[in-house]
Amino acid sequence: GQNIDQPTEMTATEGAIVQINCTYQTSGFNGLFWYQQHAGEAPTFLSYNVLDGLEEKGRFSSFLSRSKGYSYLLLKELQMKDSASYLCAVRVDYKLSFGAGTTVTVRA
């Protein structure tokens, strides 16, 4: 099976920066995705890495190191609306395997 680990919870202050780490051990690799999921809602796509390095998209950036089986999602200038669960997912062939998600709580 696939093994994808990320922290369960993180708390940060509005305006701060938070980094969510994800490590993976999978039987293959066709890309790593980050999704945001608010409670009771479906996930929304945030970012995608298939090659090593940093991908920047506004306040969100994602980094990948394939040799280390490691990725992180960086959230800058945190806003209250960023309070959500963040899911790391690895694509093997065309299937996505998800981590358990990291619940980020943003405090005023």
Place this chain on the structure above:
Amino acid sequence: GAVVSQHPSWVICKSGTSVKIECRSLDFQATTMFWYRQFPKQSLMLMATSNEGSKATYEQGVEKDKFLINHASLTLSTLTVTSAHPEDSSFYICSARDHKGPNQPQHFGDGTRLSIL
């Protein structure tokens, strides 16, 4: 961006009822759609991969006869939970991948919350 429509969004029904959930890709064609189930405070678990024009591929432990999947066109897949029981109560989410290229992300529908009494 890509839009996936899923309905109904909420179903409450009696034990033994069969429930049909539809998943549509609105602005792109999807040869492959995916069905997930998510229990409270847990991550998404892939149930099956729905392939247009052919049989679905089910993950280990998922009963094919209980969760019937039909993918009759490039924009529509359906999941039917047959003879649903309280333990089938969950959040069911579909996703679709634009068939234009292998690096396209999966886009998710809004999910269906199923409650079996």
